[in-house]
Amino acid sequence: MPRYRNALFVAAALWACSAVSAAALDEPEARRFLAQASFGPTEASTQGLMAIGKAAWLQQQFALPASDYTGLPYVDANSKVGCPAGALPTCKRDNYSLFPLQRQFFQNALNGPDQLRQRIALALSEILVVSGQQIKLPYAMANYERIFLANAFGNFRNVLHEVTLSPAMGKFLNMANNDKPNLTKGIEPNENYAREVLQLFSIGLWQLKLDGTPKLDSRGQPIPSYDQQAVEGFAHVFTGWTYPARPGGSNRFPNPANFSGPMVAFAAHHDLGAKRLLNGVTLPAGQSAEVDLEAAVDNIFNHPNVGPFVGRQLIQQFVTANPSPAYVARVAAAFNGSSGAARGDMKALLGAILLDPEASNPAAPQRFGKLREPILQLTHLFRALGGVSDGVWLRAQASALGQPIFSPASVFNFFPPDYDLPDDPSLDGPAFGVFNAGTAFKLSAVLATALDGQGVVADLSVVGSVGSKIDLTRWQTLAVDPTALVSEIDRVLFAGRSSVPLRQALLKAAQIAPASRPLDRAKAALFLAVMSPEYLVEN
């Protein structure tokens, strides 16, 4: 679809910026940028970015292929078929739970060169949610996550289209096998996907201005962006689709569960009436399931809310929980094609988010930044300190901290984008939705283990397992000189921006143990550092 491709123009615009930013990029700025755009800075990625600048780094990332999920073949939906009596004890874990997928997610996040692709895929998976609580087959969820990896730098219209026809989404929100009305049985089309694709995946509840703030009516009230009739219109559009036929199986409505390839339509099960959608559009009666679906995706994709609604949430994922309306407007304009790229171009969108002046030089630093969500707390720590992990321990810790990867409690994700900041509900604090005294105490246990210098041993039931370990040898050596230790902690964990009181506290922490115990000195200073509000919140 050439109308969604205009990479050349975007590339030219980004290269033009790079001439300015490459020269000015010092290490603190590079590390701050990599906290926003990747799973955290490493020594190598910091040096790499400083050498070429932000815009060229983006181009490099756009060109890298996806680190994929591997070794997850199709299995029968029935675990008794896939793991018959006598199968390995790990058969169910590896084929009927998200364990292998979550583990590989951490491997890719820690080691994959395609950092930006993996980050945007994670971000999209937290907006267009399918949960492993219902879709427990890892091959099915891998196919779903591949939509985001493949379209990371494509067009949002394709994301919406592929998600709509994904059998994982079809099962999760009941579009698979959604039948036309049956008057005899008294059964109506299922409204689940119709409602949530509007409320959560594309336009939201309220009509928005370009800057993401709600439009108001003459009485000063926000204006709903759709009504129950529109939900029912889309519910009727989304009838007649079922799982793709199983390999070698017959093709009928309904097909049994199969999560390879897009869903397929059956004309006899598609409602042929007229359907009222958004913005006064009514689809005429008599259209096929396929024609109705393309028109419905276009109807949603072209709604003016999509740019500000999706754009603001992506800014929150990458940069700051409370972007200024002007920042949102610039990003939404980029989504709408202000740079000359097609509407929905993901490269233009990401460039606008990550290269915006507010991302590196906020006008209101007191409300800038965000609590790192648990996944990013863990990846930032391991990448900054050169930790190694096979993902086994990390996936379990993310779950304990309220973020089981790809498996939130509901379609509303682990936390809502407008979760009120404790202490100041006029601000958003999305990740605070899973941060409370209980999870904070768990975090203290996780960080204490990560920094104990021992590591977590390999899981012998996992092929190639190496465990998880942050080697503290280097820090032990540094701790002979507490001042040098604190400087290095400041450089690596705080991008050179820790406060004076924090550095003073770290210096004291580094001197609690006697000089004869440098490892204890290093551990104390590192643990205090990562438990500090300045580390938990990146800004």
Added chain:
Amino acid sequence: MRPRTTTRRQFLGSAAALAATGPLVPGFAAPLLGSDYRALVCIFLYGGNDGNNMVVPLDSASYAAYAKARGNPGAGGLALTQSSLAPLNGSSLGLHGALAPLAEVWNQGHLAVQANVGTLVRPLSKLEFGAGGAAVPGNLFSHSDQQSQWQQGGSGLAHSTGWGGRIADLQARAAVPAVISVSGNSVFINGAATDGLALSSSGGFAVKGFGGNPARNPLYSLYTSLLQLPYANAEQRAAATVLNQGLRASELLNKALSASSSVAGLFAGQSNSLARQLLAVAKMLEAHTSLGVNRQIFFVSIGGFDTHNDQLSQQGGLFGQLGPALKSFHDATLQLGLGSQVTSFTASDFARTLQPASGGGTDHAWGNHQFVLGGAVKGGLYGRMPQFALGGPDDVSSEGRWLPSTASDQMSATLAAWIGVSAGDMAGLFPNLANFAQPNLGYFG
């Protein structure tokens, strides 16, 4: 992303000042009305529980209408068979079979069923709803909005505060947060001046990494000093607030939660999350004298009620957790001698359509049935069951979406009065309550 008010923000200065000097454990140090110990327990059924299959009429005319609209389970329908229901003595109602343990509580006289209760701004007729222009709760049928409105105690409020949290605010003038969630963060527990405490349902409640006795660890004292710094950055300040709140409460609560419990045996064989949450609440009830608090509000939850498909099996499984866990919890309060001092109640996003949707499930609806139970509760049916007619007088659509005949705020206000909120404070707690003729539904004798 949404309109906000600054109501909550204005209270924060005083809350911070109180936090430094108030009691260690959330609770009403200076009580609401009354000096005895009382606790309220909110059991939130996330996803929108289908009340139509929770409480079913057994009289032949109503059951026939119910069964016709719900359809034959053999053909994608959802009607429960009459014989599978657990009858409620002295009434013409039955509970879903998996809730039979709660029918025992009814038969003991301590379970109230509140029929067709939902979010309302003021009493509403079907005619007024259809005509438009009348005050109607915002974003009906949206999970997040309807969850918030139930928990807030009012439609059209800034959605940052819940009525549980605002009850704590009434005490915050003299104390600190009073609400504990054993089920993560929720609107319900946050007040304007205070934030509720959220803890885990398993294990203790203590910070790690500072040795066995943090109080004697110099690293811990460096850490607590760090948390007291005046952070200019709002997100950093918020993180420090959450950590400080936890550390203040942890010593006493950790003791209560880590202790072995005399009532743990009542939950034997139940390993699901709701049972663990209710056991944790029971442990805190057991320890209430050592916590030095006399009024508490707890929040627990169970998810999965968004049954758009395969409802018979999914809801049956969830009720199979809810029924036994809630009965065990009620028995625990009796064993602890607190039967008449603890009241539990259910709440949920919304009900579900009486008419099935494709896939053996149901879609989002409105008025729903809820439970209120405890030794102080005068059991029985409250309110009026809807007429099971698609497009009929109680249906605001043609799929069986009940117009509530009782407001969720009336139900909540009745519970708030029992925990000790004075009539004078009630209007501030539930701004729309004055629109309804009956501010107290009389669940308590």
